[in-house]
Amino acid sequence: xxxxxxxxxxxxxxxxxxxxxxxxxxxxxxxxxxxxxxxxxxxxxxxxxxxxxxxxxxxxxxxxxxxxxxxxxxxxxxxxxxxxxxxxxxxxxxxxxxxxxxxxxxxxxxxxxxxxxxxxxxxxxxxxxxxxxxxxxxxxxxxxxxxxxxxxxxxxxxxxxxxxxxxxxxxxxxxxxxxxxxxxxxxxxxxxxxxxxxxxxxxxxxxxxxxxxxxxxxxxxxxxxxxxxxxxxxxxxxxxxxxxxxxxxxxx
Numbered sequence: 001x002x003x004x005x006x007x008x009x010x011x012x013x014x015x016x017x018x019x020x021x022x023x024x025x026x027x028x029x030x031x032x033x034x035x036x037x038x039x040x041x042x043x044x045x046x047x048x049x050x051x052x053x054x055x056x057x058x059x060x061x062x063x064x065x066x067x068x069x070x071x072x073x074x075x076x077x078x079x080x081x082x083x084x085x086x087x088x089x090x091x092x093x094x095x096x097x098x099x100x101x102x103x104x105x106x107x108x109x110x111x112x113x114x115x116x117x118x119x120x121x122x123x124x125x126x127x128x129x130x131x132x133x134x135x136x137x138x139x140x141x142x143x144x145x146x147x148x149x150x151x152x153x154x155x156x157x158x159x160x161x162x163x164x165x166x167x168x169x170x171x172x173x174x175x176x177x178x179x180x181x182x183x184x185x186x187x188x189x190x191x192x193x194x195x196x197x198x199x200x201x202x203x204x205x206x207x208x209x210x211x212x213x214x215x216x217x218x219x220x221x222x223x224x225x226x227x228x229x230x231x232x233x234x235x236x237x238x239x240x241x242x243x244x245x246x247x248x249x250x251x252x
Contacts, residue, residue, distance in 0.1 A: 023227075023228065023230065024059055025056075025059070025061050025065070026230055027103075027230070027233055028052070028055060028056040028059060028061055029056070029061065029065060029066075029069045030083065030103055030233070031052040031055070031056075031103075031233070032049065032052045032053060032056060032066060032069040032070060032073060033069050033070075033072055033073035033081050033083070034052075034073060034081070034083055034103065035048040035049040035051075035052045035073065036049055036069070036070045036071075036072075036073030036074040037073040037074065037075070037081050040074055041070050041071065041073075041074035041076060047183040047186075049070070051186070051199050051200070053066055053070075054199075055198060055200075058197065058198070082105055083103050083104060083105055084103075084104060084105075084107065085101065085102065085103055086101075086102045086104065086107060086110060086111075087099060087100065087101055087102070087128075087132070088100040088102065088111070088114050088125065089125070089126040089127070089128060089129075089130060089131035089132055090118055090123050090124055090125045090126045090131065091123060091124050091126055091131070092122070092123050092218070092219045092222050092223075092237065092239075093122050093123075093211075093215050093218045093219055093222070094209060094211045094215040094219070095209055096209050096211065096215075096219055096237055096238060096239050097126075097131040097134055097135075097205070097209075097237065097238045098123065098131065098222075098223075098226075098235060098236070098237050099131060099132060099135055099203050099235070099236040099237075100114055100226055100232060100234075100235050101203075101232070101233050101234040101235070101236070102114065102229075102231045102232055102233060103231065103233045104231040106231070109231065110229070110231035110232075113229040113231060113232070114226065114229065114231075114232065117222070117225040117226045117228070117229065118222070118226070120225065121218075121221055121222040121225045122218055122222060123222050132203075134205055134206050134207055134238060135203040135204060135205050135206070135236060135238070136203070136204055136206065137179050137201060137202075137203060137204075138164075138176050138177065138178065138179065138201070138202060138203075138204045139175075139176070139177035139178060139179050139180075139181060139182030139185065139199070139200075139201055139202075140174060140175070140176060140177075140198075140199075140200055140201075140202045140204065141174070141175040141177070141182070141185055141186060141189070141196050141198070141199045142172050142173070142174055142175075142196065142197040142198045142199075143172060143173045143174075143175065143189070143194060143195070143196045143197065144171065144172055144195075144197055145171055145172060145173065149173075149194070151166055151168055151173060153192075153194070154166050154173050154175065154189075154194070156192070157188050157189055157191075157192035157194055158175060158185045158188045158189060160188070161177070161181060161184040161185040161187075161188040162177060162178060162180075162181035162184060162185070163175055163176070163177050163181065163185055164176045164177055164178065172197070175189075176204070179201045182199060182200075182201060185199075186199045202234070202236060203236040204236075205236070205237070205238030206238075207238060208238045208239065208240035209238055209239065209240060210240040210241075210242060211239060211240070211241060211245070212245060213245045213248045213249060216239070216241050216245055216249060217249065217252070219237065219239060220249075223235050223237065
């Protein structure tokens with residue numbers, strides 16, 4: 001889990017750069033539209049929409065954009081929202097496995113953009129199932145460390161919510177649940193007055209591959225290229241970046 005978390009933290013730091021903010025907004029809006037289409041516009045009865053809205057707000061998506069996305073997704077504006085989720089599998093440098101999650105209204109475009117990004121940046125596509133077996137769907141909640149917040153505080157808040165694990169990753173705590181327990185764990189944190197950075201269903205790797213700094217740079221470049229596609233929502237990797245390698249990368 002450590003490499004997964006450190007890579008996610010790095011990705012988060014990259015995502016807040018102004019140059020990528022517009023693409024980030026578009027993907028967050030798409031998540032809101034899909035959540036509203038699946039569960040309706042009422043936040044009180046749609047926990048998936050609550051998470052999508054909260055994530056958008058934490059990334060400074062304007063409230064007007066969020067409101068329009070909810071109405072559009074729920075069919076309140078007369079517009080038709082028709083996205084499909086597609087998973088692609090592949091390998092990055094060093095034998096690192098990739099799961100590429102797309103949310104698209106054009107399957108052919110998504111496939112072409114994923115293949116182009118992989119080919120141009122040293123990745124290779126893999127047959128369905130050859131990578132996915134190593135990943136499990138989990139609920140993952142990230143909590144930033146604040147003054148006085150301890151792992152015992154986190155455990156005390158979420159112990160009754162079906163949490164599988166709480167990991168200390170230096171600047172953050174990572175809470176792992178079954179996907180069905182994600183809402184209960186998130187709610188337990190809120191009731192305990194503990195703020196969280198993100199709460200998402202993610203694909204978490206069972207076996208990880210440790211890489212050196214040069215390989216990590218190539219993999220991050222490949223992941224960036226994939227995420228430049230509007231159709232790519234998430235890239236999951238069984239990448240393990242040791243602490244000393246991460247420190248070297250942060251000095252780049």
